[in-house]
Structure formats: structure tokens, C-alpha cells
Amino acid sequence: MxxxxxxxxxxxxxxxxxxxxxILLVYGVLFSSSIKLGYPLLAQNLGLLSCQILGCSFIITxxxxxxxxxxxxxxxxxxxxxFKTKCLIFLMCLGWILITFSYINYERINSFEYWIxxxxxxxxxxxxxxxxxxxxMYLSIEFQSLIFYILASFxxxxxxxxxxxxxYFVLGAFSSGLLLFGSSLIYGxxxxxxxxxxxxxxxxxxxxxxxxxxxxxxxxxxxLVSLLFKLSAAPFHMWAPDVYEGSPxxxxxFFSIMPKLAILSLLLKLLILSFHDFITxxxxxxxxxxxxxxxxxTLSAFSQIKWKRFIAYSSIxxxxxxxxxxLSGNLEGISSSIFYVxxxxxxxxxIFSFILTLRFYNYSYHYQTRYxxxxxxxxxxxxxxxxxxxxxxFSMAGIPPLGGFFAKLFVLLSVLQTKSFGISxxxxxxxxxxxxYYIKLIKSMYFxxxxxxxxxxxxxxxxxxxxxxxxxFISFIFYDIELLSILSTLMSFSFLN
Amino acid sequence: MNIDIFLFYLFSIFxxxxxxxxxxxxxxxxxVLFLILVFCxxxxxxxxxxxxxxxxxxxxxxxxxxxxxxxxxxxxxxxKLKSTNISFSSLWPxxxxxxxxxxxxxxxxxYELDLVKFQGKELFFISWANENSNLxxxxxxxxxxxxxxxxxxxxxxxxxxxxxxxxxxxxxxxRVDVKKQQIALQLARTAPNxxxxxxxxxxx
Amino acid sequence: MKxxxxxxxAILIFFAISSLLSxxxxxxxxxxxxxxxxQEKVSAYECGFNPFDDARATFDIRFYLVAILFLIFxxxxxxxxxxxxxxxxxxIIGFWSMIVFLVILTxxxxxxxxxxxxxxx
Numbered sequence: 001m002x003x004x005x006x007x008x009x010x011x012x013x014x015x016x017x018x019x020x021x022x023i024l025l026v027y028g029v030l031f032s033s034s035i036k037l038g039y040p041l042l043a044q045n046l047g048l049l050s051c052q053i054l055g056c057s058f059i060i061t062x063x064x065x066x067x068x069x070x071x072x073x074x075x076x077x078x079x080x081x082x083f084k085t086k087c088l089i090f091l092m093c094l095g096w097i098l099i100t101f102s103y104i105n106y107e108r109i110n111s112f113e114y115w116i117x118x119x120x121x122x123x124x125x126x127x128x129x130x131x132x133x134x135x136x137m138y139l140s141i142e143f144q145s146l147i148f149y150i151l152a153s154f155x156x157x158x159x160x161x162x163x164x165x166x167x168y169f170v171l172g173a174f175s176s177g178l179l180l181f182g183s184s185l186i187y188g189x190x191x192x193x194x195x196x197x198x199x200x201x202x203x204x205x206x207x208x209x210x211x212x213x214x215x216x217x218x219x220x221x222x223x224l225v226s227l228l229f230k231l232s233a234a235p236f237h238m239w240a241p242d243v244y245e246g247s248p249x250x251x252x253x254f255f256s257i258m259p260k261l262a263i264l265s266l267l268l269k270l271l272i273l274s275f276h277d278f279i280t281x282x283x284x285x286x287x288x289x290x291x292x293x294x295x296x297x298t299l300s301a302f303s304q305i306k307w308k309r310f311i312a313y314s315s316i317x318x319x320x321x322x323x324x325x326x327l328s329g330n331l332e333g334i335s336s337s338i339f340y341v342x343x344x345x346x347x348x349x350x351i352f353s354f355i356l357t358l359r360f361y362n363y364s365y366h367y368q369t370r371y372x373x374x375x376x377x378x379x380x381x382x383x384x385x386x387x388x389x390x391x392x393x394f395s396m397a398g399i400p401p402l403g404g405f406f407a408k409l410f411v412l413l414s415v416l417q418t419k420s421f422g423i424s425x426x427x428x429x430x431x432x433x434x435x436x437y438y439i440k441l442i443k444s445m446y447f448x449x450x451x452x453x454x455x456x457x458x459x460x461x462x463x464x465x466x467x468x469x470x471x472x473f474i475s476f477i478f479y480d481i482e483l484l485s486i487l488s489t490l491m492s493f494s495f496l497n
Numbered sequence: 498m499n500i501d502i503f504l505f506y507l508f509s510i511f512x513x514x515x516x517x518x519x520x521x522x523x524x525x526x527x528x529v530l531f532l533i534l535v536f537c538x539x540x541x542x543x544x545x546x547x548x549x550x551x552x553x554x555x556x557x558x559x560x561x562x563x564x565x566x567x568x569x570x571x572x573x574x575x576x577k578l579k580s581t582n583i584s585f586s587s588l589w590p591x592x593x594x595x596x597x598x599x600x601x602x603x604x605x606x607x608y609e610l611d612l613v614k615f616q617g618k619e620l621f622f623i624s625w626a627n628e629n630s631n632l633x634x635x636x637x638x639x640x641x642x643x644x645x646x647x648x649x650x651x652x653x654x655x656x657x658x659x660x661x662x663x664x665x666x667x668x669x670x671x672r673v674d675v676k677k678q679q680i681a682l683q684l685a686r687t688a689p690n691x692x693x694x695x696x697x698x699x700x701x
Numbered sequence: 702m703k704x705x706x707x708x709x710x711a712i713l714i715f716f717a718i719s720s721l722l723s724x725x726x727x728x729x730x731x732x733x734x735x736x737x738x739x740q741e742k743v744s745a746y747e748c749g750f751n752p753f754d755d756a757r758a759t760f761d762i763r764f765y766l767v768a769i770l771f772l773i774f775x776x777x778x779x780x781x782x783x784x785x786x787x788x789x790x791x792x793i794i795g796f797w798s799m800i801v802f803l804v805i806l807t808x809x810x811x812x813x814x815x816x817x818x819x820x821x822x
Contacts, residue, residue, distance in 0.1 A: 150663035562772035639783030643795035
């Protein structure tokens with residue numbers, strides 16, 4: 001019984017969310033299909049309730065006493081990294097909910113299952129973060145991917161949305177198949193599935209001395225390819241622009257911020273914990289992925305004319321930066337990668353709150369901006385929005401003293417420690433090239449003129465809260481950068497063994 | 498020849514022929530029927546290896562549910578003949594590459610096996626007492642699935658829940674203007690509540 | 702290879718005889734009858750007229766919904782099979798983990814019942 005309590009205590013927030021999902025599901029379906037009440041639309045009601053649920057589970061997670069153990073017979077791990085990552089995921093999701101409350105009203109997403117699926121997706125992401133075994137990794141990734149396929153095609157009446165869901169499903173299922181093939185090869189050749197057991201198995205032996213090194217490297221490559229697929233790193237990025245563009249915008253934001261931290265934590269566990277002795281092998285693969293990601297993400301953004309595809313390509317290049325930080329394979333690399341992810345998430349929250357705010361009023365209905373052309377002479381319609389977008393774009397380009405600069409600085413510092421000068425010079429060159437089209441957007445805001453005056457729908461309060469918060473955060477983080485870097489260094493200590 | 502070697506070759510050859518027919522036929526419904534035949538033959542092969550629960554589960558789940566879903570999709574999309582003609586020259590590089598990779602994996606286990614007489618190179622000792630007191634495959638699975646692996650089992654339950662919610666979110670069209678019968682109310686009526694007397698006009 | 706096969710040999714003999722019998726009936730009827738196909742004989746019958754349209758109507762998506770719901774509950778039952786055999790040997794943890802699994806799927810069942818997925822028209 002004592003052992004069982006040690007299993008329950010670390011997943012207390014997940015149990016809380018799951019029991020609330022059950023209650024909300026029954027509540028939602030009983031009320032929304034009753035003729036007497038006139039089939040009420042429960043989406044907003046459940047939205048507020050799920051906001052409360054996430055707030056309470058954040059409080060549960062934050063005030064838990066810290067235990068460093070592996071629970072559920074070595075299928076889950078709880079160390080300082082998963083502890084802090086869970087708190088971060090809850091905070092990110094609370095920020096996401098603030099932005100998307102008004103979006104649901106405008107776009108008339110009326111079904112309450114939206115919120116049930118979002119809560120289940122949070123549970124799935126928490127399972128991915130804590131997973132410590134090949135089987136748990138596969139099942140949690142399938143759980144999360146299935147929810148994302150449904151969410152991507154949530155708006156049934158829009159062809160874009162169904163196309164996005166279908167593309168995501170086909171490519172995601174294919175990559176899950178590769179994941180399973182790789183895991184079964186590794187299990188077949190070593191007989192182990194736990195990450196720590198694999199780390200102990202490979203300790204000390206250089207890769208080529210193992211008798212079955214061909215099968216092991218094939219299995220490991222397949223798992224790595226599948227995880228890079230899910231992370232939308234090039235050359236496995238094909239699904240990202242179409243899926244990001246077709247899904248409803250709030251779901252696009254959810255796709256950009258949530259899985260990145262989860263799959264990145266899984267990649268860190270695999271690359272640096274289990275397969276650390278294969279580093280001479282996976283270094284090459286990651287290097288090729290970084291070069292392709294940054295090149296494709298930067299160069300393809302030149303010809304984009306729609307907002308969401310533009311952001312999809314820039315997030316592909318940001319993924320290249322995450323991978324660059326872990327190329328060194330030491331603790332500074334991990335902490336700078338986590339730092340970069342946090343800054344990236346806050347920047348994405350800011351940019352999407354900007355996009356969701358930019359609605360044009362064309363009498364009696366207002367529609368959301370879709371094209372980059374809509375930015376022309378925004379500085380005259382709404383100067384505050386123009387300045388906020390300027391600061392966000394400068395942060396993404398890496399201009400000091402904004403937050404993005406420090407993120408890129410830490411990543412490049414950790415890479416330079418391993419004396420990889422070529423890739424650092426390449427990355428800096430590509431950043432300069434990406435700076436060009438960010439400045440092109442700013443130029444179209446400030447220095448172009450348009451004949452007709454467009455009326456903007458006024459920003460609503462929750463959106464403005466989040467826009468302001470992320471703006472202040474990335475502008476003034478230079479004053480006390482220890483606020484974040486202590487967190488990321490603390491999280492990297494769990495990889496010390 | 499031993500019966501199990503004969504059965505092994507029978508099932509394998511039928512599985513190979515059926516899988517070639519799956520990709521080679523033009524009519525989509527025939528392809529799905531040959532896919533069902535592949536599943537049945539593979540279940541037979543699995544039965545020869547020992548885990549009988551897995552082979553019957555394969556038939557129940559794959560043939561009984563997944564092949565049925567395939568058939569429904571084929572019927573829904575109304576695929577009559579092959580509509581696209583992919584030229585062979587664009588396919589053969591990838592095909593040869595995949596074939597070589599999978600075949601090389603296969604060959605690494607080839608050298609230890611003698612496929613004609615099924616003789617191993619070394620003798621090993623069969624303990625018949627162990628074979629007699631073996632647990633069946635179902636009991637072995639049952640003993641670990643619900644105690645040691647119960648986390649994975651519960652995650653499977655959550656995946657099934659998501660599948661239920663998802664299929665209704667994506668396909669159900671609830672009509673609010675159609676009146677439905679409420680059979681429970683209809684059957685629960687009692688004789689005194691059926692007829693009601695009203696006075697239309699006062700009698701002069 | 703499994704060494705003790707006594708019960709399955711009965712199934713194998715049954716399978717062999719049934720496939721033999723059905724293939725004999727099929728092949729005899731295919732080879733022994735005179736076949737002279739004609740264009741009028743092979744065409745679809747529509748009360749003497751030429752066929753107006755394709756015989757297949759649009760496939761209703763309710764069939765697919767029912768098939769997927771069948772698959773989900775079929776998997777639930779297949780998880781119940783081993784549990785019912787070893788219930789005496791797994792401790793109370795095994796019992797309650799299956800109960801939690803059944804509760805999760807029952808909540809999904811309540812959801813689809815009240816949504817009307819189980820009603821046909």
C-alpha cells in the first residue's frame with residue numbers, strides 16, 4: 001500500500017484533471033442535449049471551468065513536496081526537471097486560455113468537447129514529460145497525437161481544417177509507426193525498454209564494439225527520426241505549414257507551444273541519458289537536421305504571404321536552435337536549450353495574441369487577418385499594436401537587449417564551447433538573413449501607405465493582458481536575467497547522472 | 498515431413514501470395530478481401546509459434562474490426578478502378594531501397610537456421626515437466642498486465658476514451674428539429690391518464 | 702515452436718475439410734457448366750430498362766460511427782478476457798485498475814448515449 005501511495009502522489013495533478021474531465025464530460029453531455037433547456041451551448045461555461053481546473057492543478061503541482069523517484073514500476077520518472085516542466089506547462093496553458101476565450105466567441109466554436117480535448121491533451125503532455133520507458137513514450141505520444149488530430153480538424157465546416165487534420169493524421173501515424181519499429185528493434189536486440197537501463201547497458205562501451213551495433217543504430221535512428229518529425233524539424237517538416245495554416249488559430253497556437261517542450265524533454269532523455277555513448281553517431285544526424293531546419297525555415301519565409309505559414313516556418317527555424325543547443329551534449333547545452341524554449345513560448349504567445357487581436361471590421365461582421373498585406377500602415381490605425389509587433393519581431397531576430405538575443409547568445413555560447421565554429425557562423429549568417437524579412441514587415445507597417453482606412457475591431461481585455469505581459473517580459477528580462485536562467489540551470493541538473 | 502513444417506510453409510506461402518494480390522489488384526474491395534486473408538494466415542503462423550491468445554486476438558481485432566473499417570472506407574469513397582497511373586520509373590528506387598534494407602535485416606538471422614529440415618546446430622534439453630505445467634498465454638498476460646504494467650493499461654483506456662469523443666465530434670450531426678419517440682414515457686402511461694374529458698359547449 | 706498441440710489439431714482438421722468441401726463445390730460449378738456470356742445476360746437487371754444510374758447509393762456515415770464504436774468496445778472486452786481468468790491470482794491492485802479502466806470507458810459510453818450516437822434515425 002505504501003508503494004502504491006508513492007505512485008499516486010507524483011501524478012496527483014493528472015488524477016485531478018482526469019476526474020474533472022469525467023465530471024465535465026457527463027455534465028456537458030447531459031445539459032447540452034436536453035430538450036427542456038433548449039440545447040444550451042456550453043462552450044464558454046466549460047472554458048471557465050477548465051481555466052479554474054488548470055489553475056488548481058498548477059497550485060497542486062507547485063506546492064507538492066519534491067520527491068525524486070521513479071514511479072509506476074519504473075514507467076514514470078519524477079525529478080526536478082519534470083517537476084518544473086509540469087509547472088511551466090500549466091502556466092503556458094493558462095496563458096493560452098486567456099488568449100483564446102474571445103476567439104471561441106468570434107469564430108463560433110460551440111461544442112464543449114473542445115475543452116474536454118484540451119484538458120486531455122494537457123494530461124497527455126504531462127505523461128510524455130514523465131515517461132521513462134520506450135512503451136510509455138510510445139503510448140503517451142499516441143495519446144497526445146490522437147487528440148491533436150481531432151483538434152486540428154475541429155471546425156468541420158471549413159475545408160482547410162479538415163485538410164489540415166487529414167494531413168497531420170497521415171504523417172503523424174506514419175511517424176508513430178517508425179517510432180514503434182525503432183523501439184521494437186532496440187528491445188529485440190537488448191531486451192531492455194527503460195531509459196535508465198539502456199543508459200547502464202551502453203555505459204563505457206564505444207559504439208562499434210557492440211556486436212549488434214547495426215541494428216541498434218537503425219532502431220535509434222528510427223526513433224530519432226520519428227521524434228524530429230513530431231517536432232517539425234526539417235527535413236521532416238512538411239506537415240507543419242499546412243497543418244498550422246488550416247487549423248483554427250487557437251489550436252495553431254496550442255500546436256506551436258505545447259508539444260515543443262514535451263518532445264524536447266523526451267529527446268533530451270533519449271540523447272543525453274540513454275544513448276549518450278552513441279554521441280559520435282547522433283551528433284551527425286542532429287547537425288544535418290539543424291542545418292536543414294535553419295536554412296529551410298529562414299529561406300522559405302521569404303515567399304510567404306499568409307500569417308500562419310510565416311509563423312510555421314519561423315518556428316521550424318527556432319526548432320533548429322533548440323537542437324543546436326543540445327549538440328554539445330553537456331549541461332550548459334541543456335540549460336540554454338530550456339532557456340530558449342521558454343523565451344520562444346513567451347514570444348509565440350505574444351505574436352499569436354497580436355494576430356488574434358488584429359481583426360478588421362467590415363460592417364456587421366469582423367474577420368480575422370489572414371494575409372501579411374493586412375499589416376500595411378498599421379502604425380496609423382493602432383500605433384500600440386505596431387510597436388508591440390516591432391518588439392516581438394526584433395526579439396525573434398535576436399536584437400539586444402530583448403529576450404530573444406539572450407536566448408540565442410546562450411545557445412551559441414554552449415555550442416562554441418565545443419569548438420564548432422562552422423555551424424555557429426552559419427547560424428549567425430542565417431539569423432542576419434531572417435532579420436531582413438522581419439524588417440520588411442516592420443517597414444510595411446511604418447513606411448507604406450494604403451488608400452483606404454481599415455477599422456480595427458477593439459482588442460479585448462484578456463488578450464491585451466497577455467500581449468502586455470509577454471511584451472514586458474521580453475523587453476525587460478535583460479535587467480534580471482537570473483530570473484529565468486536559474487530555472488533552466490536547475491532543470492538541467494537532473495541530467496547529471 | 499513434419500506437420501508443423503508443412504503448416505509453416507503453407508501459411509507463409511498463402512500470406513505472401515495474398516499480400517502480393519493486395520497491392521496488385523485493381524478492384525479495391527478484392528484488395529481488402531485479400532488483406533483479410535493475409536491476417537488469417539498470419540494468425541495461423543502466430544498460432545504455430547505458441548501464443549494462442551495473440552493469434553485469436555489478431556483475428557478478432559484486425560479482421561473483425563479493422564478490415565471492416567477498411568471495407569467501409571472503400572465503399573464510402575466508391576473506388577471503382579485505379580484512377581491514377583503512377584509510372585514505374587518513379588517507384589523503383591524507393592522500392593529497391595526499402596526492399597534491400599528490410600532484406601538485410603532478415604539475412605542477419607538467416608545463417609543460424611536450416612530451413613529445409615529445421616534442424617538446429619546444437620541440441621537443447623526439453624524439460625517435459627516444465628512444458629506440462631506451463632501457464633497458458635492468457636494467464637501470463639493477465640498476471641502482468643494488470644499489476645506491473647497497469648499504467649500502460651490505463652493509458653490505453655484513456656486513448657479509447659479519446660477515440661470515442663473524437664469520432665462523435667468529427668462525424669455526428671445532431672438534429673434538433675426532428676422529434677424522436679420517447680419510448681420510456683410511452684410505455685409508462687397508465688389507463689386513467691389516457692383520456693381526458695373536456696366540456697366544449699354548455700347544454701342549454 | 703510450441704510442442705503440445707492436441708486441442709488445435711481438431712480445429713485444423715475441421716478447417717482442412719471445410720476448405721476442401723467449399724473449394725470442391727465452387728470449382729465443380731465453375732468448370733462443369735456451359736458458360737456462354739452475352740452482353741445482355743451480364744448486364745444489370747432494372748425491370749427491362751437500361752440501367753439509369755450506378756446501383757450504389759451514397760454510403761451513410763452512421764455505419765462508420767457504429768463500426769468505430771464496435772471496435773472500441775471490442776477492445777474493452779478483449780482486455781477483460783485475461784483479467785477474468787487471473788482474478789484470483791492478482792492482488793487487489795489488479796482488481797481496482799480494471800475497475801478504473803471500466804469506469805473511464807463507461808463515462809465515454811454515457812457521453813455517446815446522450816449524444817444520440819446509438820440512435821438510428
